[in-house]
Amino acid sequence: MGDEEDIFLEMFDKLPRQGPGKDECTRKAYSMLSDLPEIPDILDIGCGSGRQTLVLAEISKGHIDALDLNEIFLEDLNERAKENGFSENIRT
Numbered sequence: 001m002g003d004e005e006d007i008f009l010e011m012f013d014k015l016p017r018q019g020p021g022k023d024e025c026t027r028k029a030y031s032m033l034s035d036l037p038e039i040p041d042i043l044d045i046g047c048g049s050g051r052q053t054l055v056l057a058e059i060s061k062g063h064i065d066a067l068d069l070n071e072i073f074l075e076d077l078n079e080r081a082k083e084n085g086f087s088e089n090i091r092t
C-alpha cells in the first residue's frame with residue numbers, strides 16, 4: 001500500500017460514511033423504486049463502511065452484497081451490521 005492510500009484510509013477510517021449523503025437521501029432514493037420484490041437482492045458497489053448499506057438493510061429487509069476495494073471499510077461494516085442486528089442481511 002502506498003503513502004497516498006495510507007493517508008486516504010487514515011482520513012476516512014471510522015467515519016460513518018466516506019462521501020456526501022444523508023440517510024434521508026437513501027430512504028428517498030429507495031422509495032422511488034417500483035416493482036421491487038418483497039425481499040430484494042441489493043448490490044451496494046463502493047459501499048465504504050456502509051452507512052447507506054445499513055439504512056438499506058433496515059428499510060428493504062432484503063439481502064445485500066456490499067463491495068469495496070478497501071478491506072478496512074468492510075471490517076467496519078461487518079462490525080456495524082452485527083451491532084445493528086443485520087449480520088444475516090449484509091454480506092461483504
Ligand SMILES: C[S@@+](CC[C@H](N)C(=O)[O-])C[C@H]1O[C@@H](n2cnc3c(N)ncnc32)[C@H](O)[C@@H]1O
Binds near residue numbers: 016019048049067
Ligand atoms: C466516495 S466513497 C463512498 C462510500 C459509501 N458509498 C458512502 O456513500 O459513504 C467511494 C467508495 O468506493 C470504493 N471504490 C472505489 N473504486 C472501487 C472499485 N473499483 N470497486 C469497489 N469499490 C471501489 C472506495 O474504496 C470508497 O470506499
